[in-house]
Amino acid sequence: MPYRIVKRKDLIPGQTVLMVVDAPMIAEKARPGNFVILRVNDHGERIPLTIADRDPAAGTITIVFLVVGKSTALLATLQEGEDILDVCGPLGRPTHIEKRKAVICVGGGTGIAAMHHIAKGHHEAGNRVVAVIGARNKDLLLFCDELGSFCPEVLVATDDGSRGHKGFVTEVLRKRLEEDKDIEEVVAIGPVPMMEAVAKVTKPFGVKTTVSLNSIMVDGIGMCGACRCTVDGHVRFACVDGPEFDGHAVDFQELRMRLGQFRCEEKQSFDQFKARS
Amino acid sequence: MNEKTKTPKKPKTPRTPMPEQPPFVRARNFLEVTLGYAAEQAALEASRCLQCKTPLCRKGCPVEIDIPGFIARLRAGDRDGAYAVLRQTNSLPAVCGRVCPQEVQCEGSCILGKKGEPVAIGRLERYVADSFAAENGCMQLTGQATCSLPREIRVACIGSGPSSLTVAGYLSALGVKVTVFEALHELGGVLIYGIPEFRLPKDVVRREVDAMRALGVEFKTNWVGGRTILVRELLDQGFDAVFIGVGAGLPRFMDIPGESLIGVYSANEYLTRVNLGRAYAFPEYDTPVTRGRHVAVFGGGNVAMDAARTALRLGAESVHIVYRRTKGEMPARREELEHALEEGVKLEILANPLRYNGDENRRLVSVTLERQKLGEPDASGRRSPAPTGETFDLPIDTAIIAIGTRPNPILLESTPELKLSKRGYIEVDPETGETSIPGVYAGGDIVTGAATVISAMGAGRRAARSIAGKFIGEDAVR
Ligand SMILES: Cc1cc2nc3c(=O)[nH]c(=O)nc-3n(C[C@H](O)[C@H](O)[C@H](O)COP(=O)(O)OP(=O)(O)OC[C@H]3O[C@@H](n4cnc5c(N)ncnc54)[C@H](O)[C@@H]3O)c2cc1C
Ligand SMILES: Cc1cc2nc3c(=O)[nH]c(=O)nc-3n(C[C@H](O)[C@H](O)[C@H](O)COP(=O)(O)OP(=O)(O)OC[C@H]3O[C@@H](n4cnc5c(N)ncnc54)[C@H](O)[C@@H]3O)c2cc1C
Ligand code: SF4
Ligand code: FES
Numbered sequence: 028m029p030y031r032i033v034k035r036k037d038l039i040p041g042q043t044v045l046m047v048v049d050a051p052m053i054a055e056k057a058r059p060g061n062f063v064i065l066r067v068n069d070h071g072e073r074i075p076l077t078i079a080d081r082d083p084a085a086g087t088i089t090i091v092f093l094v095v096g097k098s099t100a101l102l103a104t105l106q107e108g109e110d111i112l113d114v115c116g117p118l119g120r121p122t123h124i125e126k127r128k129a130v131i132c133v134g135g136g137t138g139i140a141a142m143h144h145i146a147k148g149h150h151e152a153g154n155r156v157v158a159v160i161g162a163r164n165k166d167l168l169l170f171c172d173e174l175g176s177f178c179p180e181v182l183v184a185t186d187d188g189s190r191g192h193k194g195f196v197t198e199v200l201r202k203r204l205e206e207d208k209d210i211e212e213v214v215a216i217g218p219v220p221m222m223e224a225v226a227k228v229t230k231p232f233g234v235k236t237t238v239s240l241n242s243i244m245v246d247g248i249g250m251c252g253a254c255r256c257t258v259d260g261h262v263r264f265a266c267v268d269g270p271e272f273d274g275h276a277v278d279f280q281e282l283r284m285r286l287g288q289f290r291c292e293e294k295q296s297f298d299q300f301k302a303r304s
Numbered sequence: 305m306n307e308k309t310k311t312p313k314k315p316k317t318p319r320t321p322m323p324e325q326p327p328f329v330r331a332r333n334f335l336e337v338t339l340g341y342a343a344e345q346a347a348l349e350a351s352r353c354l355q356c357k358t359p360l361c362r363k364g365c366p367v368e369i370d371i372p373g374f375i376a377r378l379r380a381g382d383r384d385g386a387y388a389v390l391r392q393t394n395s396l397p398a399v400c401g402r403v404c405p406q407e408v409q410c411e412g413s414c415i416l417g418k419k420g421e422p423v424a425i426g427r428l429e430r431y432v433a434d435s436f437a438a439e440n441g442c443m444q445l446t447g448q449a450t451c452s453l454p455r456e457i458r459v460a461c462i463g464s465g466p467s468s469l470t471v472a473g474y475l476s477a478l479g480v481k482v483t484v485f486e487a488l489h490e491l492g493g494v495l496i497y498g499i500p501e502f503r504l505p506k507d508v509v510r511r512e513v514d515a516m517r518a519l520g521v522e523f524k525t526n527w528v529g530g531r532t533i534l535v536r537e538l539l540d541q542g543f544d545a546v547f548i549g550v551g552a553g554l555p556r557f558m559d560i561p562g563e564s565l566i567g568v569y570s571a572n573e574y575l576t577r578v579n580l581g582r583a584y585a586f587p588e589y590d591t592p593v594t595r596g597r598h599v600a601v602f603g604g605g606n607v608a609m610d611a612a613r614t615a616l617r618l619g620a621e622s623v624h625i626v627y628r629r630t631k632g633e634m635p636a637r638r639e640e641l642e643h644a645l646e647e648g649v650k651l652e653i654l655a656n657p658l659r660y661n662g663d664e665n666r667r668l669v670s671v672t673l674e675r676q677k678l679g680e681p682d683a684s685g686r687r688s689p690a691p692t693g694e695t696f697d698l699p700i701d702t703a704i705i706a707i708g709t710r711p712n713p714i715l716l717e718s719t720p721e722l723k724l725s726k727r728g729y730i731e732v733d734p735e736t737g738e739t740s741i742p743g744v745y746a747g748g749d750i751v752t753g754a755a756t757v758i759s760a761m762g763a764g765r766r767a768a769r770s771i772a773g774k775f776i777g778e779d780a781v782r
Contacts, residue, residue, distance in 0.1 A: 052527075052532050052533065053532065056531065056532060066489055070582075070588065070589045070590060071590050072581065072589075072590035072591045072592075073489075073581070073591070097590055098590055101590075112489075113489040113525070113526050114526060115487065115488075115489070115526040115527075115528060115532075116528070116531065116532070117531055117532070118528070118531060245573060245576055245577060245581070245591075246487075246488065246497075246553075246576060246580075248487050248488075248528060248553075248712065248714055249553065249554050249712050249713060249714060250497075250551075250553030250554065250555070250572055250576070250712060251553075251555065251570060251572045251573035251576050252554075252555045252557065252569075252570040252572065252573055253569075253570075253573045255557075255564060256564070257564060262557055262559070262563065262564065264554075267554075267713055267714060280666075281564055281666065284566060284665065284666040285564065285566060285666075287566075288566040288567075288594070289592045289594065292586065292587070292592035292593075292594070293592065295587055296586070296587045296590060296592065299587055
């Protein structure tokens with residue numbers, strides 16, 4: 028069954044791409060927090076990407092990815108009307124959504140896209156959602172309009188101050204937690220250092236904090252243990268036990284190290300790809 | 305007991321050796337280690353069989369292949385007839401000839417083994433399957449007349465390992481429409497992602513799958529049972545029966561310090577990267593694996609042997625298999641253990657890891673082992689190891705943990721009505737393979753825990769038989 032790309036858009040040229048992909052079975056089942064594992068072609072690697080949105084009526088899912096290496100660069104070369112060879116999902120446990128007075132959803136960089144689906148889930152459950160998003164500058168902010176369509180507030184932080192608060196999302200978050208006592212949960216998706224910093228900020232407030240771990244995966248169905256991470260001192264498999272975990276219990280240092288385990292091989296592969304194209 | 309077999313004479317002809325790549329050559333390539341019999345070698349070996357009236361070998365075979373029957377046809381020069389006999393009870397003869405532990409099954413029971421060496425039944429099985437396939441296209445492979453059924457009967461298999469493939473092969477030959485749903489992008493289960501190319505070439509598995517496709521089996525990859533589709537939905541969509549053959553994939557770790565260091569792999573990850581991801585051909589293929597220089601593999605089964613021999617082929621300078629007991633207790637097929645040793649794998653027996661040690665970048669640099677001694681035999685009859693307190697370090701940059709698996713949770717969690725055993729595997733009626741959900745069957749590693757290809761196939765056959773009996777009629781059951 029072909030997984031056709033029905034829409035493709037450069038959100039940030041040369042860097043971040045959005046694709047709407049025909050995958051009716053996955054679209055029907057996908058919940059916020061789920062991801063897919065895809066393979067571009069028959070020499071390709073299996074890579075996980077979050078389902079940033081779904082349209083069950085149209086039978087499509089949306090993925091948004093940052094070009095960081097060979098596989099994402101290869102995926103980015105595909106155009107509308109072309110097919111992705113394999114798309115498998117929906118994988119991972121969906122976000123655990125409880126009735127809350129108010130929830131803050133924090134997104135950083137490409138993570139904003141993934142966060143968007145979770146924020147939507149909280150909104151649909153009747154929770155008041157405050158979105159906090161951050162990027163280096165205003166041109167790199169994603170999904171502002173989408174978030175604005177259902178979040179009463181979208182707070183912005185940019186490193187250069189080109190929009191919103193000048194500085195980090197964690198500063199906006201801390202201020203908000205101090206002022207808004209209705210916040211019962213914080214969800215953070217983005218680069219590992221950002222999620223780690225968010226967990227540090229929320230800790231003294233005692234607010235439940237959910238982070239989504241992007242550990243390296245192979246099968247995504249619990250058969251290899253590549254994605255294992257330490258949560259509360261126990262080994263957990265991000266693909267079947269997660270990818271969302273209690274941010275206060277995650278060993279972020281280990282996650283950072285494990286994400287770098289194939290750095291030499293990845294560089295070799297990407298360099299070769301760039302040289303060829 | 306049969307008259308003729310009571311006093312086996314010492315056989316005149318010795319067992320025909322299997323041609324192999326020399327160890328020093330094969331230890332650095334991924335080509336198949338054993339090359340297979342030529343026609344003359346097969347004929348010679350077949351001539352050793354005594355054609356016992358009460359063949360012990362057949363009792364030793366979990367799917368009861370008519371062993372003297374196929375050997376007789378081979379002897380008579382009727383290779384196609386021999387193949388037909390194999391296919392009567394075994395849907396994957398080319399695979400079984402390669403990976404079954406014959407020494408404890410058919411060959412372990414062969415009467416000739418009492419005084420000398422048993423008939424090389426596995427090698428003959430492989431010869432028949434390979435040479436038949438070489439000469440006959442897929443169409444002929446599956447030229448079995450499929451009977452037309454009074455109404456369309458549809459069966460879904462979840463997972464595409466040997467248990468499901470057996471269900472599919474058996475039922476489709478009876479005219480049942482079988483659809484196989486596999487989570488990964490390739491079909492064959494452990495035969496594809498676990499057992500390496502040099503032991504079971506992927507083309508052999510593909511050929512068997514193609515044969516089933518030609519019989520009308522529909523294969524759907526990237527379908528995760530319990531995620532993309534639920535068992536309940538399959539029944540609601542009109543499948544008459546569902547067979548669950550999802551294997552027992554979740555790797556076990558030992559829960560000792562340092563297991564998440566970089567360089568520590570589960571055998572499943574290591575082998576999946578290399579086999580399914582073709583990491584041996586990185587960067588031509590995109591999936592990477594670190595090429596360790598000093599590798600230790602923990603465990604003593606087939607999985608440990610495969611991981612160790614794979615590490616050698618990826619260029620390791622030293623590969624140790626670390627095992628708590630001694631060589632005699634290792635559960636691996638003998639042939640695999642011997643092949644591994646010939647290729648240069650070293651054994652570190654009576655040793656158990658206490659912790660993995662890393663550098664400041666959390667990269668593995670050594671493992672601390674504790675010397676064991678053998679105590680009294682345990683429940684499994686094997687003497688259990690006991691710690692001695694003496695410890696030592698083995699410098700390694702790659703550790704591969706092959707100490708077993710647990711049931712994969714995805715399908716089980718999404719199907720809470722399934723009754724599970726205490727150990728967390730699916731409980732089935734031992735006669736029929738039916739689970740606690742009517743119309744839903746299960747078999748293979750997800751029922752027994754990690755076992756063998758042939759036992760998974762036996763379970764598939766049992767389930768297929770009861771499905772056929774129930775939906776087609778008792779007379780359909782072979
Ligand atoms: C559950 C989950 C959801 C994710 N969702 C998104 C998303 O929505 N958008 C997005 O841009 N990225 C997402 N990622 C990260 C994405 O999978 C990686 O960026 C991608 O695999 C990189 O592949 P590459 O070949 O382009 O880069 P490489 O050069 O191979 O690697 C670059 C970095 O990406 C990471 N990585 C490499 N291979 C894998 C792998 N097989 N699995 C996971 N990480 C890997 C490593 O940290 C590596 O250093 C997600 C990861 C996980 C685990
Ligand atoms: C490295 C290794 C070497 C081995 N060597 C030998 C040997 O030499 N001889 C021998 O007899 N045995 C050997 N075994 C054991 C043997 O391979 C297994 O016992 C046998 O394959 C089990 O078959 P199965 O049908 O139960 O499932 P598996 O072969 O485990 O296949 C299960 C399939 O189901 C798929 N799956 C899992 N979850 C889902 C889901 N939710 N939805 C859809 N699909 C799913 C998996 O991707 C997989 O493809 C070895 C095992 C390993 C790992
Ligand atoms: S293979 Fe061995 S046990 Fe079987 S019929 Fe021949 S001699 Fe007898
Ligand atoms: S990716 Fe293999 S177990 Fe999670």
